[in-house]
Amino acid sequence: MTLDRDSILKSLATIADPSGQGDLVSADRVRALSVTNGDVRFVLEMPIELARTAEPVRLAAQNAVAALPGAGAVSVVLTAHAAPGEAAKPPPPNLKIGRHPTPQTGPAKITGINRIIAIASGKGGVGKSTVSSNLAIALAQQGKRVGLLDADVYGPSQPRMFGINGRPGSGEDGKTIIPLRAHGVTLMSIGFMLKEDEAVVWRGPMLMGALQQFLGQVAWGELDVLLVDLPPGTGDVQLTLSQKAELTGAIVVSTPQDIALLDARKALDMFRKTKTPVLGMIENMSTFICPKCGEETSIFGHGGARDEAEKLGIPFLGEIPLNMDIRLGGDGGAPIVASRPDSAESKTFAQIAQRLIEGGLI
Numbered sequence: 001m002t003l004d005r006d007s008i009l010k011s012l013a014t015i016a017d018p019s020g021q022g023d024l025v026s027a028d029r030v031r032a033l034s035v036t037n038g039d040v041r042f043v044l045e046m047p048i049e050l051a052r053t054a055e056p057v058r059l060a061a062q063n064a065v066a067a068l069p070g071a072g073a074v075s076v077v078l079t080a081h082a083a084p085g086e087a088a089k090p091p092p093p094n095l096k097i098g099r100h101p102t103p104q105t106g107p108a109k110i111t112g113i114n115r116i117i118a119i120a121s122g123k124g125g126v127g128k129s130t131v132s133s134n135l136a137i138a139l140a141q142q143g144k145r146v147g148l149l150d151a152d153v154y155g156p157s158q159p160r161m162f163g164i165n166g167r168p169g170s171g172e173d174g175k176t177i178i179p180l181r182a183h184g185v186t187l188m189s190i191g192f193m194l195k196e197d198e199a200v201v202w203r204g205p206m207l208m209g210a211l212q213q214f215l216g217q218v219a220w221g222e223l224d225v226l227l228v229d230l231p232p233g234t235g236d237v238q239l240t241l242s243q244k245a246e247l248t249g250a251i252v253v254s255t256p257q258d259i260a261l262l263d264a265r266k267a268l269d270m271f272r273k274t275k276t277p278v279l280g281m282i283e284n285m286s287t288f289i290c291p292k293c294g295e296e297t298s299i300f301g302h303g304g305a306r307d308e309a310e311k312l313g314i315p316f317l318g319e320i321p322l323n324m325d326i327r328l329g330g331d332g333g334a335p336i337v338a339s340r341p342d343s344a345e346s347k348t349f350a351q352i353a354q355r356l357i358e359g360g361l362i
Contacts, residue, residue: 003038003070005342011064018050018057031079032141032184034341034350038072040065041141043184045079054078075143079181107246110215113147115225115248115362117279118241120271122263124232127284128253129157130330131320131349132229137337138346138353140184144224144362147179147186149214151241152231153200153207156191163333168192177218183338188218208240215245225362232263234270242274248361249277251317255285256304264305268312279361280315281305282352285322315359318352321345 009025017027024030024044033042044061046054055078062076110116119135121128129152136148150158159165162182169178179188190200190210220226225248231237241247250271254264264281271278283305288297309316320326323345329336337346356362 003035003040003068005033005035007068008033008035008040008042008065011068012061015057015060015064018046018054024057024061032137032338032341034141038070039075040071040073041075041077041143043077043079043140045182045184077184079184107242107244108216109246110220110226112222113220113226114223116228116245117225117248117361118228118230118238118250118276119253120230120238120250120267121232121253122234122265122267123260124155126232126253126255126260127320128232129161129229130326130335131253131282131284132227133158133161133330133335134326134337134346134349135353136185136227137183137335138349139225139227139356139362141337141341141350142353142357144353144357145186145222146184147188147220147223147226149218149226149228150187150189150191151211151214151228151237153190153210153237154231156189156194157330158187158189158229159191160333161330161335162187164192166192175217177213179218179220183335186220186223188214188220207236211237211240212244215241234266238270239274242271242276247276249279251279251282253282253284254305254308256283256298256302258304261304261308264308268314278314279356279359280317281309282317282320284320286319288322291324315355317355318348320348 009030012030013023013025015024017024017029019027021027029044029046031043031045044054044058058076058078062074065071066074119128119132132148136146140146148158150156164180164182164187166180168180168188170176177188179186180192181187194200228241252264252267254260268278287302290297306316325340325343326336326345329339336343337349340346
C-alpha cells in the first residue's frame with residue numbers, strides 16, 4: 001500500500017487537539033507535511049500556551065503515522081507561535097531596536113548557527129522575499145533546523161508571508177530577543193516590532209546597528225542554516241552583514257529580463273568585492289502557464305538568469321514560474337510550500353533545497 005498525504009491526515013484526525021476542540025487536522029495544527037519514499041515529516045504548530053504540554057500529543061501523532069502501512073521513518077516537530085494579536089512574552093520597555101553599531105573586529109561566528117546564507121537581488125520586485133520564505137520552509141521540510149532573518153528593514157514582508165502578527169519577547173536580561181516560529185522556521189523581522197503600516201525612518205548607522213542586534217541579540221538556538229532576506233540593492237545592510245557575520249555565501253534572485261539581470265550583475269559584483277562566495281542564481285517568474293488553456297508564455301523572457309550563471313561559472317539552482325498560487329500563498333500567510341507541498345511549484349523549491357543540501361552548502 002502506498003502511503004499518501006490523505007491517509008496520513010486521516011490518521012491524524014483521530015487524535016484530539018489539546019485545546020479540547022476538535023482534532024489535530026480540524027484545528028489546523030499540521031504544517032509542512034511531506035512524504036518521501038515512505039518517510040514522513042511534518043510539524044505540529046501550537047499556540048505557546050498549548051505547546052508547553054503538547055509533547056504527549058506529538059508522540060501520539062508520530063506513533064499513529066508510524067503504524068500506517070508503508071510508513072518508514074516518521075519525524076514530527078512541535079513548534080510554538082504567538083496567537084494572532086498576542087505576544088510570546090511582552091518585552092520590557094528598554095528593548096530597543098535600531099542604534100549605532102558597536103565596534104567589532106572582523107566578521108564573527110554566531111553561536112549555535114552552522115551556516116549563514118544571504119538571499120539577495122540587485123533590484124526590488126523580483127520576488128526575493130517570496131523565494132526566501134518558500135526556500136526556508138522547503139529546507140525545514142527536509143529536516144533542517146532553519147532560521148530566517150528579514151533584513152529588509154524599510155520593507156519587511158516576512159511577517160505577512162508567514163501569517164504572524166505577534167511580537168517577540170525578551171529574556172530576563174532585557175536584551176535577548178526571543179524570535180517567533182511558524183511553519184517550522186525560526187523568524188525575526190523588524191516588522192514584528194511595528195504596526196503593519198508604520199514606516200522606519202532611519203539613517204544608515206541605525207540600519208547597521210539594527211542588523212547587528214538581530215545577529216547578536218536574537219536567541220536563534222541551534223540552527224543548521226540562517227537565511228538572511230536582504231533588501232534590494234548594494235547598500236548599508238549588505239555591507240554590514242558581510243563585515244559583521246561569517247557568511248557561508250549568497251544566492252542571487254533575478255527575473256529573466258535584461259533590466260533585472262543588469263542589477264543582478266551589480267549584486268554579484270558586490271559579493272565579489274566583499275569576498276562572499278556566490279552559491280548560485282535562481283530565476284524567478286521564469287515562465288507563465290495559463291491555467292485555462294495551458295499555453296506557456298515567457299512574460300519576462302526566459303533563461304536569462306541561467307545564461308548569466310553559465311557565463312559567470314556559478315551554479316544555476318532553478319527556475320520558479322510566475323504563478324498565482326505562489327502570490328496568494330505569500331499574501332495569505334501560508335507560503336505555497338507549506339499550504340500546497342505536493343504542487344509542482346512547491347516541488348521546484350524542494351528541488352532547490354535538495355541541491356543545496358546535496359552540495360554540502362547546508
